[in-house]
Amino acid sequence: MPMPWTYRHASREWRAILDDAKERMSLSSDNMAYTAIDAVFQVFRRRLTAPQGLDFATVLPCVPRAIFVAGWDVSAPPVPFAPRAELIAEVRRVRVNHNLTPETAIEATAWAIRRSTNRRDFERVLARLPAEAAAFWHVEVDDPAELEQRIV
Secondary structure, three states: OOOOOHHHOHHHHHHHHHHHHHHOOOOOHHHHHHHHHHHHHHHHHOOOOOOHHHHHOOOOOOOHHHHHOOOOOOOOOOOOOOOOOHHHHHHHOOOHHHOOOOHHHHHHHHHHHOOOOOOOHHHHHHHHHHHHHHOOOOOOOOOHHHHHHOOO
């Protein structure tokens, strides 16, 4: 079997995601963008069971997949989804002393992730998760082509 594309081109995919998120959030460093992405993943995965989270992770490129599962206490019971403002506040509290994450972090991360994943696979997995999961990863765009997978 050939090596999966996402493993062969992991650095290229991750660089594109990091650059997309950094630009979308108007952040000045890779570290700031990484912190924001990681915080968004932590906030989202807290609302999933381990099987649901692993199902979601399977559609992510390999580096975001690793970030999504890193340090996850899978024995913790899921917490309910909350209004967007509360989710954003939670994102901003992750590593609070090193977090300069803007209020647009969830939307910007969703935009970057959607541009790096197969749309059909991403939507298929979201459909199996709690209804609020689709709202969490929803991105409003004027042109749907904006969210087309960039690296294929």
